[in-house]
Amino acid sequence: MPNRVAIVGIGQTYHTGSRDDVSQPEMVAEAVRAALADAQLSIKDIEGVFFGNMETFEGIYLPDHGMAAEVGAFGKPGFKVNTGGTTGASVVTEGFYMVSSGLYDLALVIGFEKQDCGDTTAAISAAAVPTWAKGAATGAIGEFAKQALSYLETSGAKEEHAAMVRLKADRNACRNPHAHLKLGLKSVDEVLKSPYLVWPLRLMDFCPQSCGACALVLASEKRAEKIHKKPVWIADVEVVHQEPFRAGVFGDPTGKETYTQHVACERLYKRNGITNPRKDIDMAEIYEPSNWEEMNLYEHLHFCDKNEGWKLIEKGITEIEGEFPVNPSGGVIATNPIGATPIIRVAEAALQIRGDAGEHQIARDIKTAMATALGGPNWTVLFLLKRSL
Amino acid sequence: MSKESPNKKAEGSEYIRIKFDAPRPYNWSTGKYLGKVYAEAKENKKLVSNRCPQCKEIWLPPTPVCPKCKVDMGWDWVELPQTGTVYQYTYLVYPLWDPHFGEKWANPYPSATILLDNGVFYRHWIEETDKEKLRVGMRVQAVWKEDYDERGQGVQDILYFRTIEE
Known part of the structure; x- marks a missing residue:
């Protein structure tokens, strides 16, 4: 039985399109300081530092060349992770493995991206073989x-x-002080007036390029409750990998990412006795690069039956006030600092369990939450978080 | 690198902009398996891939190991049909730079996941640029570069898939 692991410190920067006031390492340090402050710890207490970034988006390869001081890794064990869109989730998984194995009692995990520096779409296209x-x-x-x-x-x-x-997403983002796009949208027509970028995706249908960072302090069972009075437990993690361009693994004909979501959540639910996710889980922070994808993911994550995803939206089920809130933070479509995006899903889900989300806090008591990530090499990472194990 | 010194101003934006004006060549290897695809495309205008000896699934691009069975794929090559049906498509209306080749792609252009007539999925460009004429289920056929000397770019030897009437 692996050792239990809790989130005892949560920190993120504000997220925005341009941060010309700071360098990449300086921006990352803001999130690290915030997470350590939340845990009331010093960097000297941290035993291992794991950080992740979708390198080359900023035109920088090996960003770890220049930020050992800022992330507190100088003279400590740890390394950088890059798994594409899932990077921020992979660093949490990495920290979880390290603490769960008993190697460390305290690990710091960090995700970041500063997209005002480079051409993200060109870099993603370059990721293709x-x-x-x-x-x-x-x-x-x-x-x-x-x-x-x-x-x-x-x-x-x-x-x-x-x-x-x-x-x-916009209503929720407007309540979240950390969110990037806060458009104040009032009507469906406003969205439908937005121009098409790639049929059928409109400008407003897709996530922005944001700058930002997010950090978490992970602690072992023996340390967690002494550090934070409201530790959030990582009850389970599931990771599934697939290749995007060699279609067919798991019988998926198109190689699209959502299939790994489907496989990963079946495993996660089975292990944790979840038969009706909308009843057994209280809320979810999901990785939805587009609004269309959010409806698609409701189905792949078994929040509803096939072809019913859009009905959840129509009925208001996934609103903050709804029966099963999804992305009360505003989600990825409002805020997307790529390497930080999945770790923000975990951070926001954990804040909901703690009751510390502020204006976008769900009014009901949240005991169990799910956080998801998907990414370019068709990784899926899923987390199940709980107030108590 | 830039011949000018970085333009860093005391006030306002702190960004610096660096201009690269020398070519930076890369050399990618196709390897044994993809090399076979390149050779068949150049020499015979054929699209080929390999089949798993155990589950008999054809993997495209070809692979030395079956992802599903985890066994050695061997050297069992299959010629793939050059006709198929559009399974998913998209229609890019923003300009996209190809960072590998330094080219700006045609705009607009449609890209599709095509179900080849033997059930293998393949991703390529579509010739039809009239959005109103694009649809899931449309029948298409590969159109090759006719000039032998222009071929040698692997699957890029297929210019696009053209709509066919049946």
Whole structure:
């Protein structure tokens, strides 16, 4: 039986499109300081530092060349992780493995991205194998457009439903002091007036490029309750890998990311006795790069039956005040500092369990929460968080 | 690197901009398996891939190890049909730079996941650029570069998939 691991410190920067006031390491240090302050610990207490960034998006390879001091890794064990879109979730998984194994009692995990420095879509296209997948490299947006189109053509959802998802995200983001885009959207028509980027995705249908960082302090069972009066336990983690360009693994014909979500959550639910996710889990922070993807993911994460995702939105079930709130933070479509994005899902879910989310706190008592991530190499990472184990 | 010194101002923006004006060549290897695909495309205008000896699944691009069975794939090559059905597509209307080749791609252009007629999925560009004429389920066929000397770019030897009437 692995040792239990708790989140005892949570810190994030504010997120925005441009941070010309700080360098990349300085920005990361803001989140590290916030997490340590939340845990009331000094960097000297931390035994291992694990950090992640979708390197090359900033035109920087090996960002760890220049930030050992800022992240507190100088003279300590630890390393950098890059697994594409899931990077921020992979660093949490890494910290979880290290503390759970008993190697460390206290680990610091950090995710960050400073997208005002480079051309993210060009960098994503460069991630495709140049000897094979040139014709398939459309950046992240092209891939999610294909999924959106499939969803539009097969599920019964209309563009109005996607717009309703966007409105929900914006209403929530406007309540979150850390969110990037706070548009103050009032109506479905406002979203439907937004121009198409990649059919059928509109400008407002897709996540922004944000700058920001998020850090968590993870503690072993023997230390957790002494450090924080409201530790949040990482009850379980599931990771599934797939290749995007060699379709067919797990029987998925298109190689789209959502299939790994489906496989990963089946395993996670089975291990944890979850038969009805909307009853057994209190809320979720999911990784939805687009509003269309959010409806698609409701189905793949078994929050509802197939072709019913858009009905959850129509009925208001996933609103902050709804029966099963999803992304009360505003989600990825409002805030996307890529390497930090999945760790923010974990951080926001943990804040909801603690009751510390502030203006976007769900009014009901949240005891169990789920955080998800998906990414370019078709990784899926899922977390189940609990107030008590 | 830039011939000018970095333009860092005391006030306002703290960004510096660096201009690269020398080419930076990269050399990628196709390897044994993808090399076979490149050779068949250049020499014979054929699209090929390999089949697992155990589960008989054809993997595209070809692979030395079956992802599902985890066994050695051996050297069992199959010629793939060059006709298929559009399974998913997208239509890019923003300009995209290809950082590997330094080219700006045609805009707009449609990219699709195509179900080849033997059930293998393949991703490529579509010739049709009229969005109103694009649909899931449309029938398409590969169009190759005709000039032998222009071929040698692997699957990029297929220019695009053209709509066919049946």
